[in-house]
Amino acid sequence: MESLSGTGYVILGMLGLGARTGYDIKGIVDRSTRFFWAASYGQIYPELRHLEKAGLVDGKSSPTGARKRKEYRLTEAGRAELVQWLGTPPQMPELRDESLLKLFFCDELPLEQALEQLRMRRLGHEQFLALLREIDARPGADPTFVALVLRYGIAYAEFNIAWCEEEEQRLRKAAREAA
């Protein structure tokens, strides 16, 4: 069996964490993994049907009154697939960071504007940090690893802020010394 797309595993995982409908999954993703792995309805619904055909999830219609609604559960095979995937070693970290790309080309710019780039990166991460802290402060205890990943996000943002500050200072100092 060829392996699923990343989003396929997100769906399996979310069903494992208690999500029931496609709508559910989307909601949970938007409040959690979206920072490092998003998912849209345009993928979720077709993928759920695909997973069902593959026997990894089991869907039964359970409408709320006249509102149509379909509940999915992991099958044994689905849980096995998820666990197997969790066990495979990760590839090189796959980043896609536009702000880093801009920084890479900053030799094109006068120093002031380049510093501004660095400042904007820092600001972005400061906003990001604020958002994560807010999520962190919300009541209710997350499962161990859900909380762990949230802590990672916070640490990551803090790391980036500190790095930007250091480099801003370093560049300013170098500029002073050149003058």
Next chain:
Amino acid sequence: MESLSGTGYVILGMLGLGARTGYDIKGIVDRSTRFFWAASYGQIYPELRHLEKAGLVDGKSSPTGARKRKEYRLTEAGRAELVQWLGTPPQMPELRDESLLKLFFCDELPLEQALEQLRMRRLGHEQFLALLREIDARPGADPTFVALVLRYGIAYAEFNIAWCEEEEQRLRKAAREAA
């Protein structure tokens, strides 16, 4: 004028840094930005033609003997477009980290296997770090911001390694206390 794709800007930027042919651009990307922004021939060649039509680059045929070859240069408009893009503020950091996604779902797993996940993430970043250090040790001075981004990669890998170690310890300690 609607804005270019990320790869469009990579091409402009690389031409700014001295790349001349599509082949050149691909080579430089593979040795530098590929860690946070890759590019394939399947994109580069069509995009170069597209940028030429848009007047952002200027291409002239300059074969090496009978081997066909086309040299591109940034036009004034192309440089302006690049600088303008560099000046726009970045969005939220857009991460796509499969290993983090796996960690997120580790509550499904017995602690030993979950710890193994964390260990594998660490190993991945250790390899990554080794690779970047190797690149860093290569002779030849990079432009300021090219070097800055390389330093970022190294710091990022080190941060991740340290974070994994800390969390491994924390989880082990929590497990001991629970026992």
Next chain:
DNA sequence: CGTAACATGTAACGCGTTACATGATTGG
């Protein structure tokens, strides 16, 4: 003489987003 490096390109596919369309139910 062979192979690595130089050089350009295309077609098919996969993954994912955006925008749109539709409708029921709950709570203020």
Next chain:
DNA sequence: CCAATCATGTAACGCGTTACATGTTACG
């Protein structure tokens, strides 16, 4: 009654990768 939330879906598009195809030139 109205707005927010619940709920499901599709079509078009954009971006990017992979695999393939082709040929030249430099170097050991």
